Amino acid sequence: MDGNFLVTGEFEVMLSKGLGQHFAQDEKEQLFQDAKNIADLLGVVMDKRTQELKKGKQRNPPSIEHTPNPSKIKKELEKLGKTKHLQAKMQWLAEGVQLRPGLRGFV
Numbered sequence: 001m002d003g004n005f006l007v008t009g010e011f012e013v014m015l016s017k018g019l020g021q022h023f024a025q026d027e028k029e030q031l032f033q034d035a036k037n038i039a040d041l042l043g044v045v046m047d048k049r050t051q052e053l054k055k056g057k058q059r060n061p062p063s064i065e066h067t068p069n070p071s072k073i074k075k076e077l078e079k080l081g082k083t084k085h086l087q088a089k090m091q092w093l094a095e096g097v098q099l100r101p102g103l104r105g106f107v
Contacts, residue, residue: 003035011039030088
């Protein structure tokens with residue numbers, strides 16, 4: 001998935017060519033909703049930074065006390081993904097939606 005802010009202020013999101021055929025429509029809608037939420041957050045951060053620059057505020061880069069641990073980050077992202085998947089699965093069950101055959105879930 002790729003996204004770009006356009007000069008109009010809109011956020012354009014695209015799936016890699018052909019990737020969309022591997023997702024059910026409701027799954028694509030969820031992907032794009034997640035992308036929209038991310039774009040909204042990025043927009044808020046960018047607007048805040050723009051206002052700070054206009055007011056002459058200079059920000060010093062944050063000092064990093066520890067070098068980021070890639071394996072810890074990966075584990076945390078996997079944990080977050082599993083949690084989100086479980087939440088979606090519970091929502092589907094509550095709505096009576098059947099999982100598509102052949103889809104594997106996180107265990």
